[in-house]
Amino acid sequence: MASSPPSGSPSSKEKKYDRQLRLWGANGQNRLERAHIALFGATATGCEVLKNLILPSIGRFTVIDDKLVEQADLGVNFFLDQDSLGKPRAERAAALLGELNPDVAGGFRIDNLESILSNTPGLLDPRTTEFTHLLLMSPIPTPLLLQLPAEIPIFFVHSLGFITSLRIYAPTHTIIEIHPDSLVDLRLFNPWPELSEFALEKTSTLDVPESEGGMGDHEHGHIPYVLLLLKYLEDWKQSHQGHLPGSYSEKTLFKSMIMDRMRTGVPGGIEENYVEAVNAVMGDLRTAELSSGTKEVLNDPECQSITSQTDEFWIIARAVKDFAGSNNALLPLSGAMPDMKAESRGYVALQNLYRAKAYSDAAAVERIVRDYMNRVQHPKRNQIDRDAIQLFCRHSNFLRRLNYRSIADEFSNSNEQHKGVVLGALGDWDVESSLIHHYIALRAYQEFYTGHGRAPGDTSHESCEEDYQEIRRIICEYLKGIGYPESLPERCEKVAKEIVRAGGGELHVTASLAGGIVAQEVIKIITRQYVPINNTVIFDGIGSRTQTFEL
Amino acid sequence: MVGAGGIGCELLKNLVLTGFGEIHIVDMDTIDLSNLNRQFLFGMQHIKKSKAMVAKETAGKFNPNVKLEAHHANIKDPEFNVKWFGGFNVVFNALDNLEARRHVNKMCLSADVPLIESGTTGFDGQVQVIKRGKTECYDCTHKATPKSFPVCTIRSTPSQPIHCIVWAKSYLLVEIFGTSEESSPDLDPTEDSENSREIANLKREAEELKNIREKMDSPDFAATVFNKVFRDDINRLRSMDEMWKSRKPPEALDHQMVSDEAKGIDAKVSENDQKIWSLVENYIMFEDSLRRLAERVLDMKRDQVGDEAAPIITFDKDDEDTLDFVAASANLRSLVFGINVKSKFDIKQMAGNIIPAIATTNAITAGLCVLQAFKVLRDDFTSARTIFLSRLADRAFCTEKPSPPNPTCGVCSVARTAIEADIERATLGDLLDNVLRDGLRYGGEITVMTSQLLYDCDFDDNIDRTLKGLGFSEETFVTVVDDEDDPRINLEVLVTNTQLPEDSTPITIPAYFEIPKKSSAKLETPEPSSLNGNSANGSATKRSIEEVIGSDELDQSNGPDTKKLRRDIVVEDRVPASAKKLGKMPATEMDDIVVIDDDGTITID
Incomplete structure (x- = not known):
């Protein structure tokens, strides 16, 4: 699915980013280029994530790490070389990563999360911070995670041996461009007056034979199928007390009614536009309905009372809601139309009709937006972005709002929704293949690290078996806490052993793969396009599988 | 590793840091600006240089112990023959076509070398393990060929x-600025055989255009x-009423x-590549780019x-001049035809x-x-997986077990043998009589072909011609189809050119082995070295990614995002492995093969 790229003639920059502009367009690229990413922990995985963000050109990055480069780093981290040995990891990683793309500004800070939170909290204070997104590489003690501000999106990553997990937290995340397969909405059951009139006019002599002054074969075979359907729907209503063909059997009848009107004495024996009309009956003939995502957005409390603080997204959403309220519950028209058999002139005329309607719907929404903004003296009332409103209207039935559960709630042990998800996964019929065990074991790993200040199975301690027993104890306690009635699942034990054996160590392949998975989600969040994972994805490199949970 | 592009760069980094011993990189491409948003082994200073060479140079620095x-x-060059492929433990395909x-x-x-095949398009991607006789091969399922x-x-x-x-790219641009002898893969002449009159007209028109080409320096x-x-060409077409x-x-x-209408309008009006240009704007761009x-x-x-070859210009999407010309000419033609x-x-x-x-x-x-x-290097094909990536939020990707070979696949479900021949002396008759009839006990009813038909029971004109005369090269694959009742499955004979002593027969004869009948091809075979792909009952499934990769046209309405990936998830066996510090944990049944040494490299035994 291609998005619109920046306008104007292609510069060398557009050429360089051409292949990705076709995925997220100028809108997405602009957002990417305004992002400033902080990486906590210059681990192999952290550097791989950053690599995949620097290449497509985020605005800035800052690597934060307080360790020195060791021999062990060189074997797994592509962004630390022989010359880096003994030097600060943050400095060396920032330098080597910076070489990837001269368009990106890079920096480093020899520091760690704990000392920043206690000594220079302004760095992470939402009112003063320069960072737009935080990448956090495990291990990080849980209490530090809980001190992070709720206003900044965070990506917390574990990468141990062949296992990886990503936990996303973001403040309410709204998406306009989810990139659906198609934006087409033909409004065949709810045509607006101009469309009905146009259809009537173009099809007035449709069923009259040419010999009786009706339409010639050429024209007949080039009436766009949209107009055919509108015409025959009118005919159907006449013979069905004004009802539309809604059920499967009615639609089947309606199809044969269209087939009966097709001229078969033409070259080839069929008319393509009629075939297209018949093929569209099942899919395109439907009453306009709000998608569940759009319903969530329009019913969100943010929409209900507009103030001068309300974000533009919610003001436009409210305007769309009001628009639909006075428009028979119909959303603004997208204006998109599929290709169809038609004469070029006829197609363009029809396309213009859809576009004009989409334009006037968006203009109506814009008036409502203006009203609200003036009423509340919104600071942006004099810079209303018409393109943004049109984009919103075009996608108005594909909106999405994600409310991420906070990390505090996940770790509170009393969050009912969290418990429900874990117990549900443990009780699933195919629990044997579920990656929920990986989550439970990683959670125990997190708690172990928080309590002991080191990874279980760490080489500095000759106590693997003890560490394993401790992890096992933590898991049992957690399961008991969420009300799991049975004994420790065997799969949990196996994964826990694997994690202890990893000893907190990374593998390059896993790091690289995790770098791809994590960066992909970061890009979705930054560009506000496509639907990101909510809220955890686990990857198991042994089975080459992933699974997501809302934990 | 075949291909050093988007996947290739990532792959090479991974292989080098994982500590593979020797890696060969093959790529015929050079580096372009539009590669740099993902092919991180290359920088601005490498543009126009060889991808394979630069990739080796950049990645090599990170592990001097790896031989690169x-x-x-081009991977199709004769130096990369079957023997060359046979020298590797595993081959990675990171190709784009x-x-x-x-x-x-x-x-x-x-x-008989395992292949790991991969491809990506946008957020979608696929990885597939291919091993003779154990999994389906790339050709076991239908692949949409580029549209012509x-x-x-x-x-x-x-x-x-x-x-x-x-038309603009493969005809007009080629006739005016390229070498027209080149047949374009976009054009398929076979479907027009009944349209000979029109074809003759078109040929004449192309000739006329070639004459105009001589006047390139004239002001008109x-x-x-x-x-x-x-x-003129349009008026000629229009006069053919039946059309x-x-x-x-x-x-x-x-x-x-x-041009009267265009007077006074600057060529800059056409610079906006988002806009739908008007007739006049297209005209201005046509004239300017020409x-x-x-x-x-x-x-x-x-x-x-x-006596250097006459200079030519070929289409390159990143060459603004050719792109402007193709865009403007295509649009003018669309206007002519109401498209x-x-x-x-x-x-x-x-x-x-x-x-x-x-x-x-790619990562x-x-x-x-x-x-x-x-898994492949441990010969563990049962836990190898076929993986589909997608941008769907509920699962980053889907994993399934590889399908068994398709028993009707003409590429992998064949019997195989290899012989040597002195292709300047050996004739097709020698191959038929000595190898196939005497050696392998074929009857009279067979069809023998390379990329062309060499022999069948109604066509024996080539019997006395040498193999070289029939187009054999250093290494040639010959397919033998059994046309008898209850036929044997197809045989693939690999003929390698060798100098054999003057006084000996010019062709070697393979030892006889049983080639199974097609009717029984689904049964187990006792001859694993010469036969594969016969123990299958798998069904061929359509794969979405390849349909997009290598397709000639990727329009918005039919782009990769609209394709649905297969979603069935396989419940699988557990594969043991560990990450680090082997031996610290009590031994379990999970004891592993992949071991991380203290220096961080992985050894596989």
Whole structure:
């Protein structure tokens, strides 16, 4: 699915980013280029994530790490070389990563999360911070995670041996461009007056034979199928007390009614536009309905009372809601139309009709937006972005709002929704293949690290078996806490052993793969396009599988 | 590693840091600006240099213990023969086109080397393990070949924008600035065999255009070309009444008229590549780009030395001059035929076979390739997986068990043997009599072919010709089809050219082995070394990614995002492995094969 790229003639920059502009367009690229990413922990995985963000050109990055480069780093981290040995990891990683793309500004800070939170909290204070997104590489003690501000999106990553997990937290995340397969909405059951009139006019002599002054074969075979359907729907209503063909059997009848009107004495024996009309009956003939995502957005409390603080997204959403309220519950028209058999002139005329309607719907929404903004003296009332409103209207039935559960709630042990998800996964019929065990074991790993200040199975301690027993104890306690009635699942034990054996160590392949998975989600969040994972994805490199949970 | 592009760069980094011993990199491409958003082993300073060479140089620094070898060459070159492929433990395909993928698939099957095949497009990707006799091969399922169009559709009766774009790119640009002898893969002459009169006309028109080409330095060059292709040729077409009975006839354009309208308008108005250009804007861009291209050719001609080949310009989506010319010419033709006009941005994608690409998908795909390689190197094909990546939020990717070979696959489900022949002395008769009839006990009813038919029971003209005369090279695959009742499955004979002593027979004879009947091909075979792919009952499934990769056209309505990936998830066996510090944990049944040494490298035993 291609998005619109920046306008104007292609510069060398557009050429360089051409292949990705076709995925997220100028809108997405602009957002990417305004992002400033902080990486906590210059681990192999952290550097791989950053690599995949620097290449497509985020605005800035800052690597934060307080360790020195060791021999062990060189074997797994592509962004630390022989010359880096003994030097600060943050400095060396920032330098080597910076070489990837001269368009990106890079920096480093020899520091760690704990000392920043206690000594220079302004760095992470939402009112003063320069960072737009935080990448956090495990291990990080849980209490530090809980001190992070709720206003900044965070990506917390574990990468141990062949296992990886990503936990996303973001403040309410709204998406306009989810990139659906198609934006087409033909409004065949709810045509607006101009469309009905146009259809009537173009099809007035449709069923009259040419010999009786009706339409010639050429024209007949080039009436766009949209107009055919509108015409025959009118005919159907006449013979069905004004009802539309809604059920499967009615639609089947309606199809044969269209087939009966097709001229078969033409070259080839069929008319393509009629075939297209018949093929569209099942899919395109439907009453306009709000998608569940759009319903969530329009019913969100943010929409209900507009103030001068309300974000533009919610003001436009409210305007769309009001628009639909006075428009028979119909959303603004997208204006998109599929290709169809038609004469070029006829197609363009029809396309213009859809576009004009989409334009006037968006203009109506814009008036409502203006009203609200003036009423509340919104600071942006004099810079209303018409393109943004049109984009919103075009996608108005594909909106999405994600409310991420906070990390505090996940770790509170009393969050009912969290418990429900874990117990549900443990009780699933195919629990044997579920990656929920990986989550439970990683959670125990997190708690172990928080309590002991080191990874279980760490080489500095000759106590693997003890560490394993401790992890096992933590898991049992957690399961008991969420009300799991049975004994420790065997799969949990196996994964826990694997994690202890990893000893907190990374593998390059896993790091690289995790770098791809994590960066992909970061890009979705930054560009506000496509639907990101909510809220955890686990990857198991042994089975080459992933699974997501809302934990 | 075949291909050092998006997946290739990631793969090479992973292989080097994982500590593989020796890696060969083959890629014939050079580095382009549009590669740099993901192919991180390359920088600005490497543009126009060999991908294979630069990749080796950059990645090599990170692990001096790995032996790297780069080949800036086409994987189809004869140096990469079956023996060469046979020298590897595993081959990775990180290619961007169907033809090369199929070639490597065939070579790996013949050499019996496991292949890890991969591809990406946008957020979608796929990884597949291919091993002779154990999994399906690349050709076990149907792959959509790049679209080609009948010549008459392109030259006489276009009905879609793509027809006009192909016309501009593969006909007009080629006739004026390229070498027209080159047959274009976009054009398929076979479908027009009944249309010989029109074909003759089209041939004459192309000749006329070639004559105009001689006047490239004349001031009315643009007017002459314009009137030729948008007026005279169109009027000629329009006069053929029978052609327009069920179609709208084209409307010719006149240079005088259009250029009058364009007077005083700057060529800059056409610079916006998002906008749908008007007739006049298209005209201005046509004239301007034609002038730029002609100046380039004339400059090159001035610099030409001696009997060097005449300078030519070929289409390159990143060459603005050729792209402008193709966009404007295609749109003018669309206007003539009443077809929708497209923006330059869209035309670039359609003409340039552009597939969206980003670093993240490549990183995930390459990582999965290496994880599969760990299994392949342990000969553990039961836990190898086929993986589909998608942008769907509920699951980053889907994993399934590889399908068994398709018993009707003409590429992998064949019997195999290899012989040597002195191709200058050995005749087709020697091959038929000595190898097939005496050696392998074939009857009279057989069909023998290479890429062309050599022999069947109604065609024995070639019997006395030497193999060399029949186009055999250093290494040639011969397919033998049994035409008897209850036939044997197809046989693939690999013929390697060798100097054999003058006084000996010019061809070696393989030991007889049982080739199974087609009717029993689904049964277990006792002859694993000469036969594969016969213990299968798997069904061929359509794979979405390949349909997109290598496809000629990727339009928005039918792009990769609309394709649905297969979603069935396989419940699988557990594979033991550990990450670090082996031996610290009590031994369990999970004891592993992949071991991380203290220096961070992985050894596999």
